[in-house]
Amino acid sequence: MLQKSNPYMRQSNLIGGEWVKADSGATLDVTNPANGQKLGTVPKSGKAETRRAIEAADKAFKTFKKTTANERSKMLRKLHDLILENQDALAELLTLEQGKSLAEAKGEVGASAAYILWFAEEARRTYGDVVPSPWADRRIIVTREPVGVIAAITPWNFPSSMLARKIGPAIAAGCTTVVKPASQTPYSGLAWGVLCEEAGIPAGVVNILTGSAGEIGDEICANPMVKKITFTGSTEVGKILIEKSAATVKKVSMELGGNAPFVVFDDADIDRAVEGAMVAKYRNSGQTCVCTNRFFVQAGVYDAFVEKFAAASAKLKVGAGLDAGVQQGPLIDGKAVEKVEELIGDATAKGGKVVTGGKRHELGGSFFEPTVIAGATPDMRFMKEEIFGPVAPVFRFETEEEAVALANDTEYGLACYFYSSDLGRVFRVMENLKYGMVGVNEGLITTPEAPFGGVKESGLGREGGHQGIEDYLDTKYVCIGGL
Numbered sequence: 313m314l315q316k317s318n319p320y321m322r323q324s325n326l327i328g329g330e331w332v333k334a335d336s337g338a339t340l341d342v343t344n345p346a347n348g349q350k351l352g353t354v355p356k357s358g359k360a361e362t363r364r365a366i367e368a369a370d371k372a373f374k375t376f377k378k379t380t381a382n383e384r385s386k387m388l389r390k391l392h393d394l395i396l397e398n399q400d401a402l403a404e405l406l407t408l409e410q411g412k413s414l415a416e417a418k419g420e421v422g423a424s425a426a427y428i429l430w431f432a433e434e435a436r437r438t439y440g441d442v443v444p445s446p447w448a449d450r451r452i453i454v455t456r457e458p459v460g461v462i463a464a465i466t467p468w469n470f471p472s473s474m475l476a477r478k479i480g481p482a483i484a485a486g487c488t489t490v491v492k493p494a495s496q497t498p499y500s501g502l503a504w505g506v507l508c509e510e511a512g513i514p515a516g517v518v519n520i521l522t523g524s525a526g527e528i529g530d531e532i533c534a535n536p537m538v539k540k541i542t543f544t545g546s547t548e549v550g551k552i553l554i555e556k557s558a559a560t561v562k563k564v565s566m567e568l569g570g571n572a573p574f575v576v577f578d579d580a581d582i583d584r585a586v587e588g589a590m591v592a593k594y595r596n597s598g599q600t601c602v603c604t605n606r607f608f609v610q611a612g613v614y615d616a617f618v619e620k621f622a623a624a625s626a627k628l629k630v631g632a633g634l635d636a637g638v639q640q641g642p643l644i645d646g647k648a649v650e651k652v653e654e655l656i657g658d659a660t661a662k663g664g665k666v667v668t669g670g671k672r673h674e675l676g677g678s679f680f681e682p683t684v685i686a687g688a689t690p691d692m693r694f695m696k697e698e699i700f701g702p703v704a705p706v707f708r709f710e711t712e713e714e715a716v717a718l719a720n721d722t723e724y725g726l727a728c729y730f731y732s733s734d735l736g737r738v739f740r741v742m743e744n745l746k747y748g749m750v751g752v753n754e755g756l757i758t759t760p761e762a763p764f765g766g767v768k769e770s771g772l773g774r775e776g777g778h779q780g781i782e783d784y785l786d787t788k789y790v791c792i793g794g795l
């Protein structure tokens with residue numbers, strides 16, 4: 313249990329402005345991945361609770377859609393201020409349930425605030441159009457209206473900021489929401505309920521419930537009151553949600569898996585590339601969908617890059633996220649550790665060489681050593697599979713064409729990175745990479761001002777940027793005749 317109480321920790325669902333338990337009284341345990349200790353419980357909700365949350369959101373929508381953009385913008389600004397005023401408490405809760413270092417947790421909470429502020433600003437810019445009419449006696453007007461009830465399902469790796477990117481545009485557009493956070497990290501999700509109440513966001517606008525993913529997901533997909541699903545998580549679950557929501561033709565926004573390549577050309581600034589590689593690989597202990605999965609390094613700089621990258625990796629401080637100076641927290645659970653071990657075993661059996669790390673950390677539990685593997689080849693499993701852990705396979709290549717072909721050889725298309733100082737090559741490669749986001753000489757590119765999202769099986773839609781509010785708005789064409 314928590315040592316001291318955290319003002320943002322709630323162990324109930326928020327439905328229509330009431331904090332309530334599951335109908336059956338059943339609960340799920342929530343544990344701290346740094347030590348396996350129980351932090352508390354959350355309701356194990358199912359279809360009935362989900363239906364009530366949807367009904368509460370639908371009821372609230374009837375009045376919330378009539379608020380002005382300026383009113384909603386003010387609510388979001390208040391929400392932003394509250395997040396920053398309580399950044400430490402929110403970050404502590406995040407680290408306790410998720411494991412990431414306190415510094416990273418504070419960063420994530422700061423990012424949540426930044427997204428909310430961005431959408432507070434965007435709320436007032438959902439312009440429509442007046443279109444030149446082909447008829448002398450008619451006018452053409454195009455307006456934007458809130459979609460309605462939105463269901464948001466989020467993962468455990470960024471339990472705070474993934475909701476900022478969904479709740480923010482929903483409120484900005486005038487939509488209401490039903491939120492289901494991941495069962496491993498529900499408290500950062502439920503904390504949004506407390507924050508929204510404090511910010512004066514009306515009851516029923518944000519409803520949050522925890523519990524059975526399958527039951528909650530099925531009700532969300534089947535219920536015609538839900539007009540849109542916004543999901544961040546695995547491609548596998550995303551496909552299920554797309555398929556099931558076809559029955560009620562919902563809008564879908566999907567932020568799914570990635571298999572990010574990080575390409576270093578002979579003409580790159582190697583020290584800069586190593587610096588970028590460290591963030592692009594080890595942020596959140598490698599557990600982000602934009603984390604590098606495959607490093608491709610040109611033959612001329614291969615050995616130098618591997619040596620410097622391995623040396624920097626070996627220096628990372630691994631430990632419990634709340635401990636001072638820690639840079640790498642534990643992995644989310646034992647299954648994540650087993651997956652990483654399997655992938656390393658597969659690589660070494662096929663000739664890969666562990667340059668640093670390679671095994672469970674001496675701290676035990678789900679701590680793992682930052683690992684660099686040289687001599688990676690396309691027949692190894694991490695060419696196709698998401699690692700989601702602190703393991704960096706480094707492949708060698710000879711030509712630009714080969715690098716681009718290897719980088720694109722995946723069904724995913726979320727983020728990619730490459731390092732080069734040749735201007736012509738920068739443009740050629742940037743244009744040939746089939747990805748939604750490209751970091752050129754940069755390893756960390758996410759920001760509220762830019763559209764985050766993928767192509768191919770990495771997803772549909774964008775979060776952030778001026779595009780981030782689009783999927784929360786319907787377009788209405790009005791033809792006024794008889795002038």
Ligand code: ADP
Pocket residue numbers: 465466467468469492493494495525526528529530544545546547549550552553
């Ligand atoms: P991850 O591998 O990151 O845990 P998942 O896609 O399994 O990704 O989970 C992301 C979110 O989707 C979590 O909130 C999880 O509970 C939820 N989820 C998992 N399975 C389903 C499902 N069948 N229907 C709806 N939501 C689901």
